[in-house]
Amino acid sequence: MLDTRTETLHVVYLARLREAFASSGEAFAFAGDGTTVAEVIETLRGRGGAWATELAPGRAVRIAVNQVMASPSTRVHAGDEVALFPPVTGG
Amino acid sequence: MLDTRTETLHVVYLARLREAFASSGEAFAFAGDGTTVAEVIETLRGRGGAWATELAPGRAVRIAVNQVMASPSTRVHAGDEVALFPPVTGG
Amino acid sequence: MTVRVQQAAFDIGDEIDGMRAGDARVGAIATFIGTVRDVNDAASVSALVLEHYPGMTESALGEIVADAKSRWNILDALVVHRVGKLEPTEAIVLVAVTSAHRQDAFAACEFIMDFLKTRAPFWKKETTPAGERWVDARQSDDDAAARWSPDTR
């Protein structure tokens, strides 16, 4: 049987999250189609440390999937670019 | 007895009214304190011709007294500058 | 707070730079520029002549600007209005408002334009293929100014 964990998406961290995670992004192995952004975040949170702090429930985290604003319930697919970032403050 | 008609104010005509009356303004003899702009306009209207047409009841005429927006009921005094003009169209 | 009435063209960039120069309290600049269109009320327009009431114009504009300053938290405001003959695409009027935050700047700028359109003594005469004609005032401008009754913010 195929190990679906070999499917990957690319996670991008921006602004305060990029600094807190000391990473601008990474390849992320996941269970394949049907997985939601909320589930991806839940997995990241499980790493503890800055991940648990910055992604704690109640912290405002914004999401874009393939560079379009998305929500925790958005489903992701192999190859997707999932960006996590704080509320925007441009202008 | 003093002839109150020797009191004068200066009437100014602007834009379409200036053209219609072929005049940018004139000294205007009036009955003195207590006279309203409406009474001044009534006297001018009595001249007939363009005066009757442009100042006909229902035509939109705007008023300034001493260069401040005013209304038909504003009272005028000797030496006042009373301007009559169409609704403004600047900007 | 500056109001100017002039025949000469103005440079939009210079005017905006001049009013905000060196003021690091400014976070927002809202501006409006009114320009001559080549068509109005279904007729083509080749030129516009702006007439005004010289004694009253600056004071009327100054009062509108002072009123805006009393209603919103603005740092500065500038109104430049041209008179005389103008051609399509030329700028007629510039209103610029500076503030710490954008909401005050936008509201004050729009307020100044709405009252300039209904209270400042300027009149436009257009040159069309059928000859010259005075531009009629618009009901929509009266309606726009009426939005800003004293108890509306």
Next chain:
Amino acid sequence: MTVRVQQAAFDIGDEIDGMRAGDARVGAIATFIGTVRDVNDAASVSALVLEHYPGMTESALGEIVADAKSRWNILDALVVHRVGKLEPTEAIVLVAVTSAHRQDAFAACEFIMDFLKTRAPFWKKETTPAGERWVDARQSDDDAAARWSPDTR
């Protein structure tokens, strides 16, 4: 409709002149310029660094502008947003909208700014005497964007 993200400073007058050049249908140009203030949230600010999400920024801005065009009768819209290090009084963003009449230009300009503030992926980091800090989003910006629900005109 043009959106640009750049490090370089821009000339406000040139940008406005460029977008309306020769278009005699334009009667109204509403613009907004956001500038760096030297104080924010009770701390003095000596510099600002603007970060963005390169892949997404232009498309997010393009969508906001397209949405404005679908809601109001506008002729053109321009958004220029700077990234990188900026100092107090420098311009961060320019939004300019042209239209035949001022109401459409004002509304579309304000709409674009409200959504840029809540939807475009930019983040500000300030340098203060206590060190660097990320600027917090403001509830008032969310409220401003919420005004424009699809059935509100």
